Structure formats: C-alpha cells, structure tokens
Amino acid sequence: MRARLQSLPYGWRLLLATITLGIGTGLVGIACHYLLEGVQWLAFGQDGSDLLQQFKQAGGLRRFLILSVAGILAAGVWYVLQRRYKILSIRSQIDLVGDKEPALLAHILHASMQVAIVGAGASVGKEAAPREVGALIAGRLGKILSLTIKERRVLIACGAGAGLAAVYQVPFASSLFVFETLGVSYRWKNFVLVLSSTYLAAWVSQPIVGHGAIYHMSLVHWSASSFFQAVIVALLVTPLALAFRFLASRASRKRRKDETILWALPLAFLVLGSLVAFFPIFMGNGQVLAQALLSSQSIPYLPLALAVKGLLVYLLLRNGAYGGTLTPSFALGIGSGYLVTLLLTAVGIHLDPALGMLLGATVFLGTTLKAPLTAIALSLGFTGQTWSLTIPLVLAAGLSYVIRKRWEKKR
Template sequence: MKPNDTAPLAASASTGITSAPRFSIKLGVVAILTGIGSGLGGMLLALLLHKIQHMAYGYSLDFTIGTESFLVGVTHASAQRRLFVLMGCGLVAGLGWWLIYRFGKPIVSVKQTVDSDTRPMPPGTTIAHAVLQIITVALGSPLGREVAPREIGALFASWLSARTGLTSEQRRMIVACGAGAGLAAVYNVPLGGAVFTMEVLLITFSWQAACLAMATSAIAAGVAWLGIGAEVQYVVPTFLPTASLVVWALICGPLFGLAGHAFIQFTNVARSRPARGWRLPVYAFVNFTIIGVLAMYFPQLLGNGKGAAQLAFDSHVAIGLAATLLVLKVLIVAGSLRAGASGGLLTPALANGALMAIVLGGLWSYAWPGVPLGAFALVGAAAFLATSQRMPLTAVVLVAEFTQVNHNFLVPMILAVAGSVMASRVWESRGLGK
C-alpha cells in the first residue's frame, strides 16, 4: 500500500495494525503527555539549531531567536568563514556518525517502530542521531531538520506508552502521533503534523487516528510557542490565482511529478550506499569541504533550503541563478547522503520545487506575462514536495501552513499537485526511471 492511499486502520498491512485501538481515558492522557513531550523536544531542538547558527556565522549573537534569517546571516559572513564552518561541519558529521555506527545500537527509524513495536528505538542512539542532525544542519548541511524532532517525539511516545501499559495497537498509534507532533512543533504546523501522521505513518483517516493526531500536534505546536514563538516559516506576498497561473499549473504539474520522482530515486540510490567505516569521516569531510567552496560563491546553498525557497517566494531570484542553485542543491543533497550524513528531504524538496518553478514560470511569462515568479514558486514547491515525499495531502497542508497563503490560491496548488502525483504514478506503473 502506498503512503498516499487511504484505508481503514483495520486493513492497514504496512503498519500491521489489525484492529482500531480502543479509545480510553488512559489513551487520552497519554496522547496529551505525548503532545507536551514532543513539543518540548521540538522546541529544544529548534533553540539549539538557532544558537549554533548564530555562533557559527556570527550574527544575532545576543539572541537565540534573532530578527535576521539564516540566509542573511551566512550571506553577511565572509566567504572564508563559510568555507571553514563547512569544513568543521564535515569533521563533526564524519566523526559523529562514525562514533554512532561504531559504538551505538543499530538505528531504528520511526516508520520501523510504527510498523512493528517489537523494534523499539534505542534511546541513546536515537537522541545522539537526532542532535547530530540538528548540529550539522545548523552548520550548513543541505539536508532537512524535520527527521530529528520526529525521532525525539516518537522516542518519547514509545517510552511513555510502554510504561503506561497500552496495547500494541495503541502504542503504534501513539508513536506515530509523537512523530507527527514533533514535526508540528518545530515548524508550527499543527494540521500538517496531524495529516502527516495519518497519511504517511498510519495510512489511515479513521476517527481515532484523526482525534489523537490532531490533539497531539496541536498541543505540541502550542508548547513550542513558549520557546520559539508562533512563527510563520515563510513570509510571502499576497498572491491571487489568475487564469495564466491555473493553466500553467495544469500543464506543468506533471513535469514536477516526473522531476520529484527522479529526485527521490536519485537520493534513494545515494542513501542506499552510504559511506561506512573509515570512509565515513573521510567522505564527509571532503563532501562538506566541497559544499563550503561552492558556498563561497553561492551562500544560498547553505542549510536545508529554506533560504533558497524564501528567495523564490519573494521573486528575488533570477531564472539563471534558480537553475544553477537547483542543479547544485540536488547534487550536494545526494552527495551528503552518499557521504554518510543523515537528515530529511522535506525542505530540500520544497526548495527544489520552488527553484524549478522559477525557471518554468519565468519561461511561461514570456508567452503569458502578469504572474509574479513567487506565485509560480509556491505552486511548484507543493507539487514537487507531494511527489518526492509521496504525501500529496500533507504537501498541500504544509505549504498552506508554512506560508499562510490566500485560501483561493489553493486552486492552482491542488491542480498542480494532482497532475504531479498522476504523472509520477504513471511513471511507476510503467517501470520507467529504474
């Protein structure tokens, strides 16, 4: 069953859940505590990320949550400083993950724990793995930071549910909710976290899953406000749908689907053969040094892609630069995975879609002008994210919450996502791209 298929929880083969968990007061209390714990975990990871960023690149040193963005900070830093920070990132990443794989217990992913509660996440290894992801992303790794709070949320939920005597089905449900709540906390996306839990992890939209997922994600996002505020991830201009944009979304949606599918296949190959043993610290150092050299000329490459996406949404990136950044970002993401680094692909995929949309939208504007490039970027970001992460509903909700875009703008966005997913499915069904 594919992650974007819907089915009753009782019929979910991928999670192994054979019956809907019986709702009880105990389950409700555990869900509330899971939301609180996941919110605190996500908040602490976000604060750690911001503090390391400020110290590494020398901006907003008197604040943990400053007024300058990461892109502004790295752009104002000297080219030599960007290089040295990335070289340090290579050392931290290489030695850190080498130590984890050499002395830690085998890493168990959130999905593996949700699929089978006989495979619990090892606490020490999981925490070290999550913290190291945050440190490297803060230093400039091109991978996403969303996996770390999901791991911490799932780990806390697993520990809590095991000690409260929940049934196997209830425990799997709570672990998935903890992971979604971690995502909700770090990005302030309560609905996005809930939909992610149901669409991607549990593969169900039953009322029990909906109630628990929405409650835990909302609580986690609210708790995180205490430390990082109710921030909007991307501040975008007011865009309105036009006939030109709607037609463009219908035509280009399938192109984003093919590109997103190719991207995930490319990164899967890199992820399937990561460096291990003595090669890991060597490859990591070389990989991040190369990124540092590139960042001397293209500071927009640093970090998980949020800066590049914001430039695209603001229409502040030219077609040529967008195409260059797109190619380079795909290569450095794959290179980092091949070198043994860990992290998510959510924000990198979002940025890739936005940059690709700048190129396609810019060309479209020669024939049918009048649409801001940022409007194309928003639509393309959702379409690329939907296919590359196999979560069309979650992608639409996340982009809407990330940007708080005008409600009517959902029309071209959803049309592009639909075309993207259909094109990707056709590609899969015909065995193309293998």
C-alpha cells in the same frame, strides 16, 4: 509509580499518553529551535532574521572552516554510534514495536547531530530530528503505559507528526502527514489521537518557535488562468521531483555506515564548504534559497543553482549524513515553479510568478513525500497564504499524483 499508571483504565492511559506526548514533543521542538539557533550563533556570529545576510557577514573563509569542522565531527559521531547501536528510522520503530526498542541516548545524540549540521550550513532538512525524537518518546510512553501494539504504532506515528508540528508550527499539515506518509488508518479514534498530539505540540512550542509563517510572501490570488498554470507546472515539475526523490532514496539506501564514512563525509562537507565560500546561497537546508526567490531576489543561473542544490543533498546523504529532504524539496519546488513561469513568459504567456512558485512547491513536496494533501497544507502554512488558493493547488497536486502513479507502474 509505573504499577500505579498501569492500574488506570485503558482509556485513561491512552489519554495520558497522548497529552504527555504532545507536551513532550512540544518541548523537543523548543530544544531543536535553541540548538539550531545556538549553533548558528556560535558558527556565524550575530543572530538575525535574515539568514542569508548572516551567512554573508560571516565571510567565505569562516563558512568554509565551519562546514569543514562540522563534517569531521559528524563523521566521527555517526561512525561511533553506528558501530555500537542500530539507528532505527520512524518506519522501523513502528514496524518493530514489541520486538526491538531503540537506544534512547544514541537516538537523541543522532537527532541532535542532524540539527547541529543544519545550523552549520549543511544541505539537509532539520525536520527529521524532531520527528524521530517524537516517535522515540511515543514508543517509550506506549511501553510504560502498557498500551497494545496497535495503539503504540499509532502513537509513534503521532509522535513523528507532533515533532514536525512543533518545529514548523503546521499542526494541520503534520496531521495529514501522519495519515498520508506514515499510513495511519482513517478512523475516528486515530483522528482524535493525531489532532490532539500535533496541535498540543504546536501550542507548547509556539511561545519560543513563534507562530508566524516561516517564509515571508505577499498574499497570492488566483484567476481562471491559474488552472492552465497549474497543469503546465504539474507536467513539467513532476519529472524533476521524481528524479530528486530517486536520488534521495538511493542516497539513503546506500548511505555509508562503515569506516569509509570517516573520510567520505568530511570530503563531502569540504566540497560544500568550498562552494559556499563563494556562493552563500547554497548554505543550509534550502530556506535561504527559497526565501530569496520568494522575495524576488535575482539568482544568476537559477537552473544550474537548483541542480547543484539537489546534488548537494544527495552528496551529503550518500556519504553518511542524516537529515530530512522536506525543506530542500520545498526550495527546489519553489525554484522549479518559478522557472516554468518564466518559460511561459518567454513564449508570450504571462502568468503570476508567485503562484507558479507555490504550485511548484506543492508538486515537488507531494511527489517527494508521496502526500499531495500534506504538500498543499505545507505550502500554504509555510508561506502564510489563505485557503482560497487550495483550488489551483489541488489541481496541480492531483495531476502530479496521477503522473507519479503511472510512472511507478512502469518501473
């Protein structure tokens, strides 16, 4: 069978790899969706669209116990995996094509554990898992079909973007992510590969994952004053996003992988469990916090709540957990943009809090992902907004980009 595939013309092999990748990654998105919902149902009972209500109904003791058990299981799984295998990031998979192949089952278990702990309430994002499995599938397809090293690297990046598109139903933003964050060159051939795989993955997973916006939010409109708001939000939120990115990067670089993970990670989950036993708003990857703000729910001591949420992400990643920072970044950006708008209101400048939240999310995501265009598309896609909001978001993202670049030069 493999010999027959390799006998096909190169163009047909590349097309077959792209189509298979899109379909396969779409199925990965479905699997991640069912795994997340299954863990949440087992852990907290009745399934529902309101996650915060589901967590509250479970009770404080149950939330504490679930996270405590999750910490012990996660520590054991990652300790064993990392003793026997080298866990390769997406960047490593791209760089090491042809030299080192990631262990298939080990990486699938690694990704599954990431989704499982998010379902249990851990403060990390779920998006890293489908991206990593998508990249894994792409690497195997490229090898089986004897594609060139250059094409295999592009295909792995496509797999990562397709994984993101499948779980969040944001194929356009995911395509931008491949070019901006993963550094794929802007060539027509690459555009075709990226767009085909991401849109196909989103289409395959759509019947199960759903195609509606992740966050419920009324349509937001902008006016001339929005440009002033965009500038202020960019100036004040970008330093916060830089601080979070520094902490998250440091945590990932210094992540515990030796035997100390066996006590440090359960202890980190114990801290999280003790906190969410009384304050369920801190449960999960940030979706609960972001939705509460977008729904105009009151959150006492919001500045402290945002600082604690960011530190919880650092605590888990530093002590051995794996996971994404995209969703936590979005939640922190929503909260930061809202706080800036309240600050302006306090000095007599009344602006739209909803637009402030979207501006904050765009600035925060653009800074942490180092991808301003992706951040704009994600903010609009996550909240179901129209593309008419692009103009103020572009201003905020552009100014934030300039600030970030100047800060990086001074380091």
